[in-house]
Amino acid sequence: MNKDSKELIAALDILEKEKEISRETLFEAIENSLITACKNHFGKADNVKVSINRETCEFQCYAEKEVVETAEEVEDELLQICLADAVKIAKKAKVGDVLNVEIKSKEFGRIATQNAKNVILQTIREEERSVIYNQYFEKEKDVVTGIVQRYIGKNISVNLGKADAILTESEQVEGEVFKPTERIKVYILEVKKTTKGPRILVSRTHPELVKRLFESEVTEIKDGTVEIKSIAREAGSRSKIAVWSNNPDVDAVGACVGQSGARVNSIVEELRGEKIDIVNWDENPGNLIQNALSPAKIVAVFADPDEKTAKVVVPDYQLSLAIGKSGQNARLAARLTGYKIDIKSETQAKDTPGFRYEDYMDEYGDDDYDEEYEGAEEFTENEE
Secondary structure (H helix, E strand, O other): OOHHHHHHHHHHHHHHHHOOOOHHHHHHHHHHHHHHHHHHHHOOOOOEEEEEOOOOOOEEEEEEEEEEOOHHHOOOOOOEEEHHHHHHHOOOOOOOOEEEEEOOHHHOOHHHHHHHHHHHHHHHHHHHHHHHHHHHHOOOOOEEEEEEEEEEOOEEEEEOOOOEEEEOHHHOOOOOOOOOOOEEEEEEEEEEOOOOOOEEEEEOOOHHHHHHHHHHHOHHHHOOOEEEEEEEEEOOOEEEEEEEEOOOOOOHHHHHHOHHHHHHHHHHHHOOOOEEEEEEOOOOHHHHHHHHOOOOOOOEEEEEOOOOEEEEEEOHHHHHHHHOHHHHHHHHHHHHHOOEEEEEEHHHHHHOOOOOHHHHHHHHOHHHOOOOOOOOEEEOOOOO
C-alpha cells in the first residue's frame, strides 16, 4: 500500500467518524470526481471508468477503447487504440476488441484537478447537511437541550449540538430573557431542508413541551402506566394536564407530582415558575369538567356531550376562583375538556328562570355533585 492510499484511508476514517458520512458515499464521490477530471481534461468521459479497492483505497482510472488495425484509423484517441499499441497492454488483443486502457490521473491539468477536488468537497458538504437533517428530522416533535447563542433581532439562535435552531419571537414565552451560553430545553417544531443545510424551528410555548417534559421526568408515563390524556397551556403563566392510570394501584396524579413534589417541581423550574395543575382524567364529562376547574369547588355540573357545552354551578365565594384571573382557569378548563363551559354562582343559578337543582339531580344523578370536592393540586415554585 503506497503513502497516498494510507493518507486517503486516514482521511476517510476521520470523515466517517466525525461527520458520520458513510465510506461508500465517499468512495462514490472520489469516483465521480475522477470522471469529472477526465471530462475536463479530454472534453468527454462517456467511456471512462473508475475502480477503487475498498480495502486498500488504491484506484485505477481507465478508458474503454476499441482496437483498430492501424494508427491511421484512430479517429479519437480516447475511444480507439491501434493494434500495435493494444498488444503492448494485452498480448492477445485483436481488432474489434474493447480494451481497458489506464489513464494516468497525475497527468491531468491544474484546472481538471481543482474541479475534481471541488466535486469531492461539494459531495461531503451535501452529505454532511443530509446527515444533520436526518438526525434532527427524527427529533421533530421532541424536546432537546440547547445552548443560547445570541439574539438575532427578536429571534434567538440556539445551538443544538451539530446545528443551530431558531427560536422565533412568536415561540418565545413573554418575559423570558436568556443569556448567551445558557442551557434551555426547547420543543422542535419543524425541520426543513434548505440549500444551506437544515433550518430548525423550535418553541418554548408549545403545549407539547410540557407533555414531553413530563414524559422524560415521570417513569410511569415513559413506560405507559400513566397517560397524559389532555393538556392546555398558557405559556409562562399556567398549564393544566389531565392524567389517567392504566394500573388501579398507581395514582396518576401522585406519580406526576413525585415525592415531595420533586418531579413536577423540576418541570416548573425548567418553565421558569409556570404554574401546573395536574388533574385526574375521567370518561364522565361532568367529573372531568369538575376536575379541570380545580382548585375551585363545584356544586353541580350539567354537561351536554352532543353540543359539547356545560353549565357549572359553584358556591358564591368560589366564583372568582373558578373563573380565574382574567378568566384563565375557566379558559384552560375549556381547552382541557373540549367543552364550552358556562360558570354560575349558586345565587346566579337560582335567579336564572326555570333553574332547579332537582332537574340536574333527576337527569344526571348524585355523581355530578361533590360539595366536599377538594380539587387537584396546584404546583409552582413561587406559590401565590
